[in-house]
Amino acid sequence: MNKRIMISLLSYGILIVCICFLPFFFPGPYHLHVLILTMMNIILASSLRLINLSGQLSLAHGGMMTIGAYTSTLLVMKLGFSSWLALLMAGFFPAVIACLVGFPFVRLKGIYFAIVTIFLGEMIVLTAGQWRSLTGGSSGIFNIPRPNPLVIPGIVNITFSSKVDFYYLAFVLMLISLLILYAVENSRIGLTLRGIQQTDSLAESVGINTAGFKVLAFTIGCFFPGLIGGFYSQYISAINPDTFGFLFTIYLLVYMTVGGAERFIGPILGAFILTIFPEVTRPLKAFVPFFFAAVLMVVIFFMPEGIAGLPERLHKAIRKLLEKKTNHA
């Protein structure tokens, strides 16, 4: 058992080192941009899965990112906050909103919950487009300052003047986010959420505060899109209300489903493959959407548990085949 943990820790370590060295192999700004987007999508799809763990589907991620982006931008530009504090607030503010609206929302089940979260997202985007004095209206805000430099005299001096710096920032954010999400999922909270997902009423009958836990999952799940919204606004240094539209949220849902919502690795794989794939096939130009759709459909048709469920299914299939052979012999 100990050996297994050692091996898995070692392989994670190697993977992390590999990701750290990736910019040396792909130094171009375009490649770095795609990698940064991939890491953002991984965090977003994984946080969507945490809400999904409680049996709810939230489609407010785009709206929460918009709130996060404007929160961070306005705190830095109008109130002169440090960009790091603003980044943290960009996560907390959507979480607070999610917590407040969560209590009335979680009374709704299934698709009804999904629909009110869509409307919440749309209302946020609409407000961001109209509140001109604060948000600059539909043209948005430009020239958002870069993150404050990280300086440890003599050792580190990160100025965030190049994409590589943002790459490492995104990587650190991804590591921390995934660790938090993993820890939550494997704690007592995660277990309770799974119980609620399977049978809502049974969980309630044994004394679990299902509404409270659902709101908790919604709140934590909305922290990360806010954080990423803030990060993205500092990275692109511009923000407008349509940056994270409804389609963006739908794509996150696709990443999660294609990767496999059952497993922790699912949304990570889904976001990774489906973000990289259209970029790799870019030379095909107009056919990219068709390829994207084809991948989507093939996975749904032939892999009921998503890409993440594939190894297990292969394993089972091979064992069945072997058993058949031995039976014949």
Add this chain to the structure above:
Amino acid sequence: MSTAALLQSILNGLALAGIYILVALGLTLVLSIMGIVQVAHGEIYMIGAYSVYYMFVALGLNFFLAIVISTLLIGGLGVFLERSCFRPFRGQPDRALTISIGLILILQNVVLSIAGGHPRSYTSPFPGVLKILGISISWERLIIVLVGLVLLIALFLFIRTTKTGQAMLAISQERDGAALQGINIDRISALAMFLGCALAAIAGALIGALFSIYPTMGSFALMKGITVIILGGLGSISGAVVGGLIIGLIDGVMPVLTTTYIAGLIGFATIIIILIFRPQGIWGHE
């Protein structure tokens, strides 16, 4: 604001309601028979608009003939989609949802590559206005309301009086029970897709007479359609009608009374509040 302007905006709202109801009826049929949310429904509606555009403008067919042909063709497309894409995922909402997202991408880009991205419009097939009591009513809006009404009554009679309609009702209430009574679920599902897509195609053709058409027009209709069936109660025809009237009138009248922004906000907030107090929709039941 004058009474005439208010009446005018109410009629606009009714015309919008007619479109929303047609889209919503298709969605709710597919949802209640097959248990899936078919989000590519908006694209079916878009294709309906484009096929009528091509037949009416390019081939010079009669407008109503064009509508009939495109409705039948697109109904056939619906049957094909049911057989190839949705039958394996009946009762599995999340996987069917992802499949239909794939369909959205494919259908949108097929139309984009054939017709191009710029908006198109056709000269109104029903020009002129009808003047009653000092208010002028454009024929287009009147015809949309009438067509919507006729189709609605026809669908209602079909479901209430024919044996096939009763079979649809039975499946929507209890799928396994209906199958045990000898109802052919595959056949009824195909029929539901045919009807749903045909209704969406008609809605698309009618909206083309009012506004310009473009390849991404479907997402707006889908959004409205989903709102309507959620508000009215899933799987209920009367609910879709009531929901469609509410949303259509909000969209038609509110922008005249206040700004578009406030109107949009009020629309969303109304629905959220209705749902919080009545989680199963206005007409739905647990």
